[in-house]
Amino acid sequence: MHPNLVDHLRAFCAIADHGSLTAAARELRRPISSVSYSLAQLESQCGFPLLGTGPHRADLTERGRVLLAEARSVVERARSFATHAESLKKGEETRLRVLVDVLFPRADLNRALRIFAADYPHARFQFFNSSLATLWDDLRQGNIDFALTLAAAIPSDISARHLGSETLGPVCAAGHRLAGLPQPLAMRAFDRERQIYYVGSPQIDMERVGRLFSTDVWTVNDVESIKSMVAAGLGWCFSASRTFEAEIARGEVVALTCEDMQFHPVRTVVVAWPAHRRPGPLGQAMIESLVAAPRPGS
Secondary structure, three states: OOOOHHHHHHHHHHHHHHOOHHHHHHHHOOOHHHHHHHHHHHHHHHOOOOEOOOOOOOOEOHHHHHHHHHHHHHHHHHHHHHHHHHHHHOOOOOEEEEEEEOOOOHHHHHHHHHHHHHHOOOOEEEEEEEOOOOHHHHHHOOOOOEEEEEEOOOOOOEEEEEEEEEEOEEEEEOOOHHHHOOOOEOHHHHOOOOEEEEOOOOOOOHHHOOOOOOOOEEEEOOHHHHHHHHHOOOOEEEEOOOOOHHHHHOOOEEEOOEOOHHHOOEEEEEEEEEOOOOOOHHHHHHHHHHHHOOOOOO
């Protein structure tokens, strides 16, 4: 392999993009002779011409067209390599580990990730579902960069950025008994109706955590399974305002109202980290993406 292969491929792609050696040289900020040399070296290594020899010298030959996509791929990978190496040189993280509260609005997270990924394509993520039953303790352990959660209060040893607010409320399938009762419901209406509840660890005593309002409780450690069970009419659950947005729009699930405001608490949406361990440059960039991401109604 020629030691300057990437430079030669970059010149080849620029010629194909701009239609001439002169325009390619201008784009690459190299002398025309340098671009011409790269092309000659590349053609010598291939053993056949990549560009035509007629009056339209910058037109690709059939073999040149076949190799162009591969050349672009190599150039892009080289660019990604250089960007990643520069990040490491600056001391930036290469991986972010994030705790995500099961009630955190996923659409907001996805919008922020699209913004972030455009600027940091080399970044790697590990996402872990959590809930307030264990989230603060997990965050303090030191293996997580930051957490995304809905909180009524922030512990004194935790720092946080405000991202908005969410109103929680009960939901159930459109065919569930609770959906057929006059609204708003009395609190006692939920007593014997199965509640489906997120518990992430078998070590947690479900009767001592969270918002339990039924004598019949099923616990599940997966958000999508909870959504599926609720939609199937197996029970009701607490939900953030947009968790079941699509199912409600389709008429499969309904949002319930209750006379008791305990069933409609407002929570602050935050990104949080231990006060003594601020996220690094990559983590800070992701946090800024979360703050900047547009939200419905904003």
